[in-house]
Amino acid sequence: MPLIRKKEFLSSGVFKMVIDAPHVASTRKPGQFIVLMTEESGERIPLTIVDSDEDDGTITIIVQIVGKTTTCLSEMNPGEELYALLGPLGRPTDIKNFGTVVCVGGGVGIGVVYPISKALKEAGNNVISIIGARTKDILILEEETRLTSDRLIITTDDGSYGMKGFVSQALQDLID
Ligand SMILES: Cc1cc2nc3c(=O)[nH]c(=O)nc-3n(C[C@H](O)[C@H](O)[C@H](O)COP(=O)(O)OP(=O)(O)OC[C@H]3O[C@@H](n4cnc5c(N)ncnc54)[C@H](O)[C@@H]3O)c2cc1C
Known part of the structure; x- marks a missing residue:
């Protein structure tokens, strides 16, 4: 067992x-x-x-x-x-060298996106990660994600760390 x-x-x-x-x-x-x-x-x-x-x-x-x-x-x-x-x-995520990729995860969802960003980095991508949480205290996998990312953007709902707002807003800013 x-x-x-x-x-x-x-x-x-x-x-x-x-x-x-x-x-x-x-x-x-x-x-x-x-x-x-x-x-x-x-x-x-x-x-x-x-x-x-x-x-x-x-x-x-x-x-x-x-x-x-x-x-x-x-x-x-x-x-x-x-x-x-x-x-x-489950079906594994399609991992290949896309060039530049953005990996977005909030809350415990960072645990879901982390193994994918790690594999995309190992495949040679330029990895931009956006991770967020309600407050700084409950942000997870920051150091691990930093290691798998060429650029890391952090958001918190209350502005206690990084950008104030949701990960989706940070993604929109990046696209704009
Ligand atoms: C593919 C996949 C991957 C996942 N990966 C993760 C992961 O990595 N990490 C993670 O944390 N979760 C993950 N989840 C979600 C996880 O499976 C669920 O959170 C878990 O099954 C909940 O089980 P539970 O028995 O603790 O909750 P349950 O008891 O089934 O409760 C689930 C929800 O119902 C509510 N609820 C329970 N009882 C009542 C009631 N009597 N009245 C009203 N509401 C009630 C609870 O508050 C809760 O919101 C994943 C789910 C999927 C489908």
Whole structure:
């Protein structure tokens, strides 16, 4: 059964988890997800594969606590085992050298766009990333995204960090 290796809260309602899943780690592509169950009588929930380490046989997920299963998962700790984990699932994102690409993600959606921006950078693109959150305290993956981007634009709804406004406004400004 898949062992939880690490858990770290990124903000009060969002946490990162590293889980043993050697098959997924060695075969997954950007844009794919897993389905997991915390317990036998629990629900199956889909979660994006944010990152993986093939040598270590692990995958990383970032989860926002919204309901029963995400709460249950947030209460599990390293050393404990999930009931089941299935993947990689879903159609991978089309990755090639497009030239210049813009990767846009807000809130926990940054976890979804991060593996895609990383792969686009590795494919030789000029990567512009726009990431945003409601406030500075809950912005995730800033340093990781900085490493995968040639240019990084940050927005917060309340203006506590970066540009004040939504990621969509920053994208519109860039297009204009
Ligand atoms: C392909 C895919 C990838 C995804 N990747 C990610 C990811 O990387 N990270 C991530 O955090 N999420 C991701 N999600 C979303 C994630 O799957 C859901 O947040 C998760 O399934 C919620 O499960 P839950 O049991 O915790 O919530 P549920 O209990 O199913 O609750 C879901 C919603 O319903 C509301 N709700 C629950 N009970 C009630 C009630 N009685 N009355 C009114 N409202 C109620 C909750 O507040 C919540 O908004 C992804 C989804 C898909 C489809």
